[in-house]
Amino acid sequence: MHKPYQDPKLKIFSLNSNKPLAEKIAEEVGVELGKIEISRFADGEIKVNIDESIRGSHVYVIQSTSAPVNDNLMELMIMIDALRRASAKTVNLVIPYYGYARQDRKAKSREPITAKLVANMLEMAGADRIVAMDLHAAQIQGFFDIPLDHLMGAPLLANYFIDNGLIGDDIVVVSPDHGGVTRARKLAEFLKAPIAIVDKRRPKANVAEVMNIVGDIDGKIAILIDDMIDTGGTICLAAEALMEKGAKEVYVTCTHPVLSGPAVERLEQAPIKKVIITDTIALPEEKIIDKIEIVSVAQLVGEAIRRIHENRSVSPLFQEKFDMID
Helix, strand or coil: CCCCCCCCCEEEEECCCCHHHHHHHHHHHCCCECCEEEEECCCCCEEEEECCCCCCCEEEEECCCCCCHHHHHHHHHHHHHHHHHCCCCEEEEEECCCCCCCCCCCCCCCCCCHHHHHHHHHHHHCCCEEEEECCCCHHHHHHCCCCEEEECCHHHHHHHHHHCCCCCCCEEEEECCHHHHHHHHHHHHHHCCCEEEEEEEEEECCEEEEEEEECCCCCCEEEEEEEEECCCHHHHHHHHHHHHCCCCEEEEEEEEECCCCCHHHHHHHCCCCEEEEECCCCCCHHHCCCCEEEECCHHHHHHHHHHHHCCCCCCHHHHCCHHHCC
């Protein structure tokens, strides 16, 4: 553990979705994880017991709403209620991966906006603040009427590529769709590289058809960046298109490794050299193939928690390359 944090009123609790990350974050902050017991009744209902006093404390709860999404979301809701009833001063939710975020608008008639629904649920349960990483769409911040600190994965991912010499004009950062251009441009700024865009048409959910590449990728090392990889169809199709158009090598990077269904098999078979991901979602051993490299977000999130608790600015964490911060 780093130097113990001096304020005993700062407490960090982990729920079940990503305990390894929570342990690393607590170590970065310099506190022990809070004592908590999560169990189930015979019918599957979730029961939460907080085994220490948190009266008057500023509590940070770490929980990604990844698969099983509904269980993890319900765990979080019940934890908020328990903290409120135990007189916590503030309830701060650290949600490295914010689930239900892909339905962030009505793309066609009679669709829900689940990103807003979940925001309403968390607020109504009693959350005071949200800390999230790489939301599927930046405007989801506006769905909350409480403070939300939106952390960026690009500086951490940039560190990996810079450390491995992948920087400069021989590199091209590629967005797999038009919606991810801002994300690609941010990484490209760190790597001093140009950007390109895969222009694709999506006939239905989780099915993508590549149309063409906008930008010069011939003879260059392409880095495909997205916020998440779910079934892997989009990213693998894009990788194949880049190689066909003359890319020298293809790297893939994302913040959230959802990796549902055939994703791992597709990544294994695709013409991709490395897949660089973060640990916002805990992956089982069988999904960590040789191509995958994991970059931890623990230092970034830990520093964010410290800054929030001390009422300091969080913006330097994503305005500069993270390892340059004092």
